[in-house]
Amino acid sequence: MLAARYKEMLNQKSVIRDMFYFACDRVVAHGAENVFDYSIGNPSVPVPVAYNKKIAELLEGPDFITVHGYSPNLGILSVREKISSYLNKTYDMAYKADHIFMTAGAASAICHALRCVVEEGEEVIVFAPYFPEYRPYIELNGGVMRVVEPDTTAFQIDFDKLERALNEKTAAVMVNSPSNPSGAVFSEETLKKLAALLTEKQKQYGHEIFIISDEPYREIVFNGQTVPYVSKYYDNTLSCYSFSKSLSVPGDRIGYLAANPDCLDAEMIAPMCGQISRGLGHNCPTAFIQLAVGELIGTTADLSVYETNMNLLYDAFTDMGIACIRPNGTFYLFPKAPEPDAKAFCDKAKYANLIFVPGDSFGCPGYFRVSFCRDTETVKRSIPVLRDFMRKTYGI
């Protein structure tokens, strides 16, 4: 028989995908130039030329076994070395290659991290608003997801609510800074307070609590700011990184898990991930893609368009009186809907060819996500349409 659990999941719909498919239908009916699809987070800036060139070079080389042969279980050593050096230089850490495990993007890194530190039935804390895929990641890997309600004043952490959520069954806390969907970056103050609280609770409960830090947007930051590196503030941190956004290559499936060198049994994490991988069945990410990103560590696509788009849309929304925290990073805005029901708002907006995603599926009703990884000309053309829609529908 088919497994009941996954059969039931077929009835679950991804609101993001639904909105995206709606946008695709609107494009057919109304023309691509008239539909403003702010639903899905597919990076929109070109892949660095050097990346494609490096892959082409590798494929042309004579050593097909290095290029197309099996990767070692934990990833290619030279690449893991380059990643650890880069992290040490950039964030003043002390990683060795041994702490790095190559993965097929952040999703894979998070699933490995969860299996590594969460036993069946233990709890994983998630701060709303959160990336909706956290729920299947956690639940399908044996954990129980516990949501901490949002701090909608600044999209930092509501520590009273966090304290009430923490308990003896807490095995891990998911952090996502810069955040999808809010665009907020956790401040140093937030991270220090979080670290102090978790350290206290570890003592109280007599066991470790890990931070699983989901960091695909680490390099997409605005106003020349830097993102405090989560692992710097708390030893028991597993950092989950993806090159999807920094290199604009989400389809290539490449990232890594970096275990803080001072975390519990730090030298065991990557080998344990190697064992976990046998059950997840994907083994390593594509070997030649590992080699290519290894050569490009620290390089990014030209990410400046995201800041340009953010400013245009932030100004437009706030000018209309729509409440919105100014994002410090990512390619998302997370404004408050002009009516209490963000789903109703998004359903109206979509017929004006403005495709947003309601915050409900991010655990934050009343807000909506604007994924502005689009070309700036499209963003500019959308603003009069947005103003027109808001005026006609909400009189603003």
Add this chain to the structure above:
Amino acid sequence: MLAARYKEMLNQKSVIRDMFYFACDRVVAHGAENVFDYSIGNPSVPVPVAYNKKIAELLEGPDFITVHGYSPNLGILSVREKISSYLNKTYDMAYKADHIFMTAGAASAICHALRCVVEEGEEVIVFAPYFPEYRPYIELNGGVMRVVEPDTTAFQIDFDKLERALNEKTAAVMVNSPSNPSGAVFSEETLKKLAALLTEKQKQYGHEIFIISDEPYREIVFNGQTVPYVSKYYDNTLSCYSFSKSLSVPGDRIGYLAANPDCLDAEMIAPMCGQISRGLGHNCPTAFIQLAVGELIGTTADLSVYETNMNLLYDAFTDMGIACIRPNGTFYLFPKAPEPDAKAFCDKAKYANLIFVPGDSFGCPGYFRVSFCRDTETVKRSIPVLRDFMRKTYGI
């Protein structure tokens, strides 16, 4: 705390990897030309030029979002269509694209298949000798592995033993033809008998029993034979394919799962795999690699070297009086060791720079695996060394 299950697994050793690492050490000490590493199954024939060329073309193209953007959950539709057409033409089947789910190699396809049809605690039957990774695949996805002892006369199926292993908890049977490690191909007769028995047992138990067919060696067959296509003989079959061996690209991680169009809820299998994938965290295989294999369906690397090597080694072993079934496919020989303990035999051989893997970890003690994916010159040079070792050690 770290998950006990995976921590314990750190003590498990892969005998194949151990032998491979031993060979690497011997290469340093004795020179590459003097070490005959028959341990690991890394394809040794060059990747088709057309494959590398296709990738280079894709990367050079202007549409970076098609090439590097997210793949749809179930894989790229045009690729799934090409695969279904190819399978229909080659095996006279009636697949639609809907029955195909793109995966990161056969490992990924098998893990998805297991989660699809095996509930926690249900049993999965495996025929010895079996690929050792079947155990973590099954056990880490909630199943219980039940081994059917080998038919060492022909490496087909011992049906008496199979009947004793089948029970109400049996959810699936793993088939691997051509087989790693025996090189045997299940005959039409074997498959018909298997199908009849499983059909009878399905009725008796009142639930489906799926065949999960692991087929990475489908195209590596000898003497111009064809491999009976398992799914043709039994409707409830999920075929798990990898391009690793046919295109010589194991590091690229690309394959698929094909659900028989007449299996239970056939149209649900691929969407369920899409849900399962969210928990395994790897999502799709690399998008541009999907596109590249899509263009090359039916093409293989020049696989003829494997037959040449097989004949050389088969003749050498049998000439020495070493019992060995002539493989019909793969790049493995599975001879009977010249002493009862195959581990002891392999430990002696390795100091003569002949690196084999004992059959114990394949569930078949007393035999050893010879992985002959090496260049033919090396194979030729190994034969006098093999004869010398056998004469000195066993007087044969």
